[in-house]
Amino acid sequence: MDGASVVDVGRPAIRxxxxxxxxxxGLKGGEYTWAVAFVVPYIAVFVAFVAYPVVYxxxxxSKMSLYRELFADPIYQSTVVNTVLYLALGVNVxxxxxxxxxxxxxxxxxWMKALLLIFVLPWAVPQISTFISIHWMLNGExxxxxxxxxxxxxxxxxxxxxxxxxxxxxxxxxxxWKWTPxxxxxLLAGRMAIPLEIRxxxxxxxxxxxxxxxxxxxxxxxxxxxxxxxxxxxxxxxDFNAVTFISGGGPANSTHVLATLGIRDAFEIAHPRLGVAAxxxxxxxxxxxxxxxxxxxxxxxxxx
Amino acid sequence: xRRRRYLNNAGTLVLSVVLVVWSLAPIYNMLLISxxxxxxxxxxxxxxxxxxxxxxxxxxxxxxWYLEHFWRQFANSFYIGAMVTFFALxxxxxxxxxIGRMRIRYGWLVSHAALLTYVIPASFLAIPFYRxxxxxxLADNPWSVIAALVAFATPYAIFVFQxxxxxxxxxxxxxxxxxxxxxxxxxxxxxxxxMAPALVAVGTYxxxxxxNEYLYQFLLLSSKASMTVPVALxxxxxxxxxxxxxxxxxxxxxxxxxxxxxYAFRRRMAAGLTMGGVKG
Numbered sequence: 001m002d003g004a005s006v007v008d009v010g011r012p013a014i015r016x017x018x019x020x021x022x023x024x025x026g027l028k029g030g031e032y033t034w035a036v037a038f039v040v041p042y043i044a045v046f047v048a049f050v051a052y053p054v055v056y057x058x059x060x061x062s063k064m065s066l067y068r069e070l071f072a073d074p075i076y077q078s079t080v081v082n083t084v085l086y087l088a089l090g091v092n093v094x095x096x097x098x099x100x101x102x103x104x105x106x107x108x109x110x111w112m113k114a115l116l117l118i119f120v121l122p123w124a125v126p127q128i129s130t131f132i133s134i135h136w137m138l139n140g141e142x143x144x145x146x147x148x149x150x151x152x153x154x155x156x157x158x159x160x161x162x163x164x165x166x167x168x169x170x171x172x173x174x175x176x177w178k179w180t181p182x183x184x185x186x187l188l189a190g191r192m193a194i195p196l197e198i199r200x201x202x203x204x205x206x207x208x209x210x211x212x213x214x215x216x217x218x219x220x221x222x223x224x225x226x227x228x229x230x231x232x233x234x235x236x237x238x239d240f241n242a243v244t245f246i247s248g249g250g251p252a253n254s255t256h257v258l259a260t261l262g263i264r265d266a267f268e269i270a271h272p273r274l275g276v277a278a279x280x281x282x283x284x285x286x287x288x289x290x291x292x293x294x295x296x297x298x299x300x301x302x303x304x
Numbered sequence: 305x306r307r308r309r310y311l312n313n314a315g316t317l318v319l320s321v322v323l324v325v326w327s328l329a330p331i332y333n334m335l336l337i338s339x340x341x342x343x344x345x346x347x348x349x350x351x352x353x354x355x356x357x358x359x360x361x362x363x364x365x366x367x368x369w370y371l372e373h374f375w376r377q378f379a380n381s382f383y384i385g386a387m388v389t390f391f392a393l394x395x396x397x398x399x400x401x402x403i404g405r406m407r408i409r410y411g412w413l414v415s416h417a418a419l420l421t422y423v424i425p426a427s428f429l430a431i432p433f434y435r436x437x438x439x440x441x442l443a444d445n446p447w448s449v450i451a452a453l454v455a456f457a458t459p460y461a462i463f464v465f466q467x468x469x470x471x472x473x474x475x476x477x478x479x480x481x482x483x484x485x486x487x488x489x490x491x492x493x494x495x496x497x498x499m500a501p502a503l504v505a506v507g508t509y510x511x512x513x514x515x516n517e518y519l520y521q522f523l524l525l526s527s528k529a530s531m532t533v534p535v536a537l538x539x540x541x542x543x544x545x546x547x548x549x550x551x552x553x554x555x556x557x558x559x560x561x562x563x564x565x566x567y568a569f570r571r572r573m574a575a576g577l578t579m580g581g582v583k584g
Contacts, residue, residue, distance in 0.1 A: 002364045029407060034487035038402035039414055040393045042458060046414075049419050049455035057432035062408060102320065115320055117567075122345070124566040125514045126532040131556035132541055133334040136548060144333040148350045164412050177326070211565045231423075238425020240519045245541065259427045267523070290423050 022130070029136045070277050074168055079256045079278070082168055083237070086257050091232050099184035103213070105188050123181040125197035130243035134174050135161075138246070164254040167247040171255065175242050188223045191217065227296050233294050234289050237282060252289065311508050312464025338552035359553040369549050370540060372553065380525075381515060381532040381558075384446055388514040389507050395454065396506065401491050404469045404504040405477055415466065416434065418459035426456050426520050433521050448524045449532075453517060457510040468502040469495075471553075501572065508569045512562050531560045 010164060027035060070076050105116055122130060137144045140159025150159045161167045194217065202208075202216040218225075240259045247255040256264065258278055266275030320406040329424070363365070364372050399418075403411035433452060480490050480529040496503070518534045525531050537554050540546040 027408070031406065031487050032387045032408075035402040035406040035408040038398040038406070038487075038491070039408060039411075041413065042399040042418075042462070045395060045451070045455050045458060046417050046421065049451050050417075050424075053429045053432040053436055054424075056436060057429060060432060094339075103325075107316070111320070115323060118324055119556050120566075121331060121563075122327055124342065124563045125331060125540060125559045125570070126562055128516075128518050128535065129538055129559045130330050130336065131332045132555055133337075133536065135541060136337065136552075137330060137333045142348070144329075144336065147348050150348065151350050177330070181327075192517060219423070234423055240428045245538065248541075259425070262428070262431060263519070263523075266434075272431050272435065279431070282428070286425070286428075290420065294419055295424050297423075 008024070040223070040261050055282075057276050060101055061280040062272050063273065065279040066273055070274060070281070075253045075256065076261065076278065078164075078254055079258060079261045080281075082255055083257045083282075085168065085235060086172055086243075087236060090172050090175045091229060093172075094180050095183060095225065095229050097176065097180050097233060098187050098228075099221075101180065101184045102187035102191055103217075106191055107202065109276050120181045120185065121176055127241045129244065130178060131174065131241055133249075134170070134177075135246050138170055156299050160300050162251050164251065167251065167255045171242050175236065175239070179232070183232065186228060187221065187224065203223050227293070230289055230293050230296070234286065234293065237286065237295065311462075321395050324569070325348040329584060334552045334555055337548055337554055340549045349400065359549040360557070361551045362550055363557055368550050370550055373531070373536070374554070376529055376535075377533050377536045378558075380530060384449055384453070384521075384532060385514040386513045387446075387450045388457055389452045389466040389510040391450070391460050392457040393503055393507055396458045396465055396501070397496065398471060398491070399458075399461050401463035401495050402445045404466045405495060406487060407489075415462060418462045421456065424464065426522060428524055430519055431583050433520070435487060437524060443524070443529050444526050449517075449521050452524070454515050455512075457513050460509065461506045462507050465499060465502055467498060504569065504572050508565060508572070512565065515562050517547075 038184075082137070101119075104117075105112055136142075138160040140146060140162065143157075143160070145160070146157035149155045157282065160170055198216065198220075202212055207215050216303065227301040238259055239257070240263065243249060243255060243260045245256050249260055262275040262279040262292075264275070265278055266272040308495050336350070336352055339352040339360050340401050341356040341359070342356055363371055363374055399414060402408045403415055429467060436445060437445075437448040437451075440448075442451075476494060477490055480494055485493070516534070518538065520536065521532045525535055528536070533554070537551060537558065540551065
């Protein structure tokens with residue numbers, strides 16, 4: 001659980017003593033029963049609450065006519081565009097900011113430590129609290145943002161959530177606001193784990209500033225950065241709260257993403273199969289991501 | 305040289321101010337609105353003109369129609385959080401003990417299943433999960449939420465326990481085994497005490513996950529008496545008559561336990577561990 005384990009990325013998993021152990025005979029009869037009894041509860045949970053819903057979902061979304069109906073729906077078409085934009089901007093801007101800020105927080109001094117404590121607050125406060133607050137903040141007439149714009153600069157702000165692109169932008173910015181601190185902490189731990197000798201000798205060799213980053217820091221962080229980006233992509237794809245609470249999918253259902261459209265189709269217009277179908281269309285993206293992540297997480301032993 | 309350091313310090317200062325304003329704006333907004341006296345939410349000032357703790361008092365005494373079940377809902381959130389924590393720790397530690405310490409055959413299959421669960425977005429399974437819970441007759445029952453959250457929190461527990469367990473030499477178990485200890489005794493007397501730091505870290509993670517989760521609680525809990533705080537909080541967001549000052553006061557009170565837990569266990573959750581906080 002030390003910070004160092006974060007950056008064990010790239011070290012092959014060779015710590016397996018399994019072979020010699022099983023050659024020595026492995027588990028004896030009674031012990032084997034215990035071992036089985038120990039894994040059964042989790043296997044039961046997995047089968048009943050993960051595997052069964054997955055299979056049930058695949059079955060619910062298996063009719064081809066559902067997809068014809070879905071693709072013809074203009075709301076679905078704009079949802080796909082929104083999802084792609086949300087993914088492309090939300091993940092990359094956030095991760096890039098986190099990369100830069102993690103470097104900033106490497107500076108010494110009590111001020112940096114205090115600043116970091118404030119900086120993680122958006123992440124520490126529950127999503128629902130903050131997203132509801134942001135929703136009200138962006139209210140055109142009474143929101144804090146427009147009040148502040150008027151008080152400070154005498155500018156009349158627009159009605160942020162009444163326009164598709166501004167509402168979608170608000171969702172993306174809120175996502176970045178909420179999650180940048182978290183990924184900054186992860187990348188900060190990654191930077192801290194780079195041995196001091198490497199940084200020192202790089203400095204002696206003249207690799208400081210941008211050059212130090214390009215030639216020393218980034219190559220050492222690259223694998224961690226990639227895993228974080230992939231994980232963040234998949235988590236963002238499943239994100240329901242930001243859109244629901246900030247834009248509510250509106251105006252006129254123009255800012256849905258796949259995760260919220262699925263729930264809307266299933267529960268607001270009471271067509272659960274269509275909702276499952278909407279979510280299923282993310283599979284061509286989810287499956288390769290899952291495969292790559294499973295491989296990386298297994299071999300890299302990144303400490304999650 | 306001095307000029308450069310001066311610029312550097314000025315840059316740090318500017319960036320710090322920007323970060324503080326950026327991080328705190330929505331949180332300040334919560335506080336600002338919760339301090340408004342009732343009916344005065346529709347104002348145009350950006351600092352509290354006549355701060356009043358009326359709305360906090362209203363929440364704590366359930367003094368508004370919107371809050372009539374507040375303590376009940378708070379207890380529901382707490383109950384679900386405690387149960388999820390308990391079962392995630394129990395199932396997670398048992399499984400990782402069998403896989404990592406006892407080296408059960410095909411254990412890798414179980415850890416793969418866990419890893420797979422960790423990388424599937426939970427919201428994608430919500431619709432079939434809802435259907436299944438209806439079929440099981442668990443609609444509007446906190447145990448349906450607990451089941452879902454245990455299923456999504458345990459993989460992370462297994463993952464962390466297995467990693468952490470590698471730092472404990474297997475010889476410890478072997479010598480106990482030679483002395484005639486049964487697997488259950490080894491699990492209770494040796495494994496759990498040695499794993500205490502990981503148990504605290506994962507327990508914190510599971511508790512925060514359950515406390516902050518919204519989608520499953522929203523879908524599966526429908527009556528006012530079985531609802532949790534986030535579901536109750538979100539109920540009025542689309543209504544024009546939303547009691548905003550009470551909502552923001554509730555949002556702050558609801559945020560206090562996780563923030564306190566986060567700052568208290570920040571060091572124990574340590575850098576790498578915090579990563580699991582993303583899910584949900």
